[in-house]
Amino acid sequence: MVELFQVLGGIAGFGGVALGVLYLLYRDLVRDIIRRRMFRTLTSAQATALFGAVVVLAFAVAILGIFATLAESTGVRQFLVLVGMLLLFLLAVLFLAVRVVTGPAARAKAGGGSGAERRLTTVRRYVESGEADQAERALEASRLDRESSVFWYWKARIALVRSNLDVAYGYVEEALKLDGRDPYCIALKIELLLLAGDPDRRDRAARLSVESTGLSRELDAWLRQLRAEGMFDGGVRTRTELEARCPLPTRTTEDAHAE
Numbered sequence: 110m111v112e113l114f115q116v117l118g119g120i121a122g123f124g125g126v127a128l129g130v131l132y133l134l135y136r137d138l139v140r141d142i143i144r145r146r147m148f149r150t151l152t153s154a155q156a157t158a159l160f161g162a163v164v165v166l167a168f169a170v171a172i173l174g175i176f177a178t179l180a181e182s183t184g185v186r187q188f189l190v191l192v193g194m195l196l197l198f199l200l201a202v203l204f205l206a207v208r209v210v211t212g213p214a215a216r217a218k219a220g221g222g223s224g225a226e227r228r229l230t231t232v233r234r235y236v237e238s239g240e241a242d243q244a245e246r247a248l249e250a251s252r253l254d255r256e257s258s259v260f261w262y263w264k265a266r267i268a269l270v271r272s273n274l275d276v277a278y279g280y281v282e283e284a285l286k287l288d289g290r291d292p293y294c295i296a297l298k299i300e301l302l303l304l305a306g307d308p309d310r311r312d313r314a315a316r317l318s319v320e321s322t323g324l325s326r327e328l329d330a331w332l333r334q335l336r337a338e339g340m341f342d343g344g345v346r347t348r349t350e351l352e353a354r355c356p357l358p359t360r361t362t363e364d365a366h367a368e
Contacts, residue, residue: 228247228248228250228251229251229253229259229263231247232244232247232248232251232263233263233360235247236263236266236267236270239270240270241267241270241271244263244266244267244270245267248260248263248264248267256287257287258284258285258287258288258291258294259284259360260284261280261281261283261284261287261294262280262281262284262291262293262294262297262360264280264283265277265278265280265281265284265294265297265301266297268280269297269300269301269348272348274301274304274305277297277301278298278301278302281294281297281298281301282298285298290324292321292324292325292327292328292358293328293357293358293360295317295321295324295328296328296331296357296358297357298317299314299317299318299321299332299335300348300351300352300357302314302317303335303340303341303351304347304348304351311341314341315341318332318335318336318341325358327358327359328358330358331355331357331358334354334355335355338354338355340354340355
């Protein structure tokens with residue numbers, strides 16, 4: 110190793126020493142990491158950041174060494190040109206470092222969002238087809254935040270598919286604790302109150318419909334349809350009948366992703 114640095118230093122000065130450091134980094138670090146398959150124990154973001162840092166820092170050492178060697182034998186004008194080139198190189202290194210650090214995270218975020226949307230689309234499809242068990246598994250697989258009203262909304266919808274009205278009502282109340290102005294949760298709560306078949310709950314549904322008017326155009330249209338169909342007058346008997354005549358406002362995956 111000493112002989113290597115003596116030869117490189119004698120030929121190219123400090124720049125040769127820097128190139129020797131670059132070679133040793135590859136021989137003793139990068140190649141060893143690849144040979145031992147250490148990347149398998151890292152996430153893709155960690156592996157990219159590690160490899161990018163090694164490459165960028167190694168080349169930074171090499172370029173600085175070459176710059177130091179050339180600077181010894183140049184005049185003032187040439188020295189200023191070298192300084193400018195060095196600053197451009199450092200800016201390029203900084204840009205690459207930022208891309209290495211932020212690139213995987215940004216891709217993971219974008220990919221996670223689209224993946225969550227696909228899984229929530231699956232949940233919705235199972236709910237609408239009455240497959241409660243599959244919907245439950247899809248909702249758990251979506252890893253939706255439990256502190257999100259969207260999670261409890263879909264929990265309530267799944268319980269409603271199973272005809273567990275009291276459980277569904279408890280879930281929708283949890284959703285409204287997190288977001289009391291969520292129009293989809295309010296519509297679901299009104300439907301559950303109407304399905305209870307109790308005059309007091311029907312009156313509560315009517316009052317809630319008045320209080321919630323103006324929150325969203327979709328909710329307002331649904332409430333007008335309920336009134337037109339006489340749903341607040343005690344005519345509703347089953348969920349199938351209610352949703353056939355007044356389908357719940359559709360919660361899209363874009364709504365969930367926005368939250």
